Amino acid sequence: MTDDLNKSRRKFLSVATAVTGGIGAAFAAVPFVASFRPSARAQALGVPVEVDIGKLEEGGLLKVEWRGQPVWILRRTPAMLDTLPAIATELADPDSEQVEQQPEYARNAHRSINPEVLVVIGSCTHLGCAPTERFDVGPADLGADWPGGFYCPCHGSKFDLSGRVYKSVPAPLNLKVPPYRYISDSRILIGSDTGAA
Numbered sequence: 001m002t003d004d005l006n007k008s009r010r011k012f013l014s015v016a017t018a019v020t021g022g023i024g025a026a027f028a029a030v031p032f033v034a035s036f037r038p039s040a041r042a043q044a045l046g047v048p049v050e051v052d053i054g055k056l057e058e059g060g061l062l063k064v065e066w067r068g069q070p071v072w073i074l075r076r077t078p079a080m081l082d083t084l085p086a087i088a089t090e091l092a093d094p095d096s097e098q099v100e101q102q103p104e105y106a107r108n109a110h111r112s113i114n115p116e117v118l119v120v121i122g123s124c125t126h127l128g129c130a131p132t133e134r135f136d137v138g139p140a141d142l143g144a145d146w147p148g149g150f151y152c153p154c155h156g157s158k159f160d161l162s163g164r165v166y167k168s169v170p171a172p173l174n175l176k177v178p179p180y181r182y183i184s185d186s187r188i189l190i191g192s193d194t195g196a197a
């Protein structure tokens, strides 16, 4: 698993997949730098953002913006998906019982429509800091049993690769999943789930 995740990490670092929007939406590679933002009026209206994930490789992470919030799209590797059931007992809400944190179609172990593709708002549920993607397995600062996930350096909250929060950290809730739907196999619309698959 370590090799797979290291490989995924390298892929992740090289991802620079184009994102287009129905309104000329935000595009960002890693690290997150919004090169174009929807107008203030469009943001206020919460205009849906169309994202092309066709070139997003396994282990790759896209960061876009919707309603002024960072939205992360992670294409998980099989090894990443394997970690999800394995750490359930360490999580505060492994079954996504806090219904306001995700649409009904994301109330599953992978918290997504397509098990492979996570779509989540990248804002810590403690005080709103931006967690850091930490896909490295067993790093010195997070411990040998760290399987990869998201870490918020502000006060030490930890989330798994589905955005589920660990027990005994400041953040009280899982990362929020926005409404979204697939327009095609390679395009998703964030902010609208009418007709969601």
Ligand code: FES
Pocket: 124, 125, 126, 127, 128, 129, 152, 153, 154, 155, 156, 157, 170, 171
């Ligand atoms: S804001 Fe993330 S741990 Fe406090």
